[in-house]
Amino acid sequence: xxxxxxxxxxxxxxxxxxxxxxxxxxxxxxxxxxxxxxxxxxxxxxxxxxxxxxxxxxxxxxxxxxxxxxxxxxxxxxxxxxxxxxxxxxxxxxxxxxxxxxxxxxxxxxxxxxxxxxxxxxxxx
Numbered sequence: 755x756x757x758x759x760x761x762x763x764x765x766x767x768x769x770x771x772x773x774x775x776x777x778x779x780x781x782x783x784x785x786x787x788x789x790x791x792x793x794x795x796x797x798x799x800x801x802x803x804x805x806x807x808x809x810x811x812x813x814x815x816x817x818x819x820x821x822x823x824x825x826x827x828x829x830x831x832x833x834x835x836x837x838x839x840x841x842x843x844x845x846x847x848x849x850x851x852x853x854x855x856x857x858x859x860x861x862x863x864x865x866x867x868x869x870x871x872x873x874x875x876x877x878x879x
Contacts, residue, residue, distance in 0.1 A: 761815075788822040838855075838864065842862065
C-alpha cells in the first residue's frame, strides 16, 4: 500500500524512536510504501534550523525521510491541502499524527491512518 506521510508523523517516529510503519504493516497485514512530498521535506528542514529539542527531532526525521520515496508535487497549496489533494486525486492513504488533518480527511471520506502521540494506530481505510 502506498501512503503519503506528513510532517507530524515523521516527527513522531523520530521522537518515539519506534518503527511505527512496521506496527502499521502488522496491523493491516500489508507492506507500506511511505512517500514524502517535497513540501513535507522542506517543512522538516525549516524545523531543523532551530536550536531546541524540536530541531533535533526534525533533524532525525530528515534522516528517516531520506530513506523514503520522494514525490514532486506542483502546487502552491499548504502541506495539509496538498496531502488531501493527493489522497483525493491519486487514492493515496495519508499517514498522520495531526488530529486536524485526520478530521479533514474523515470529513471528505478519504483514507488515512492516524497515530496518536503515544504511538497508538487508528485506521480509517
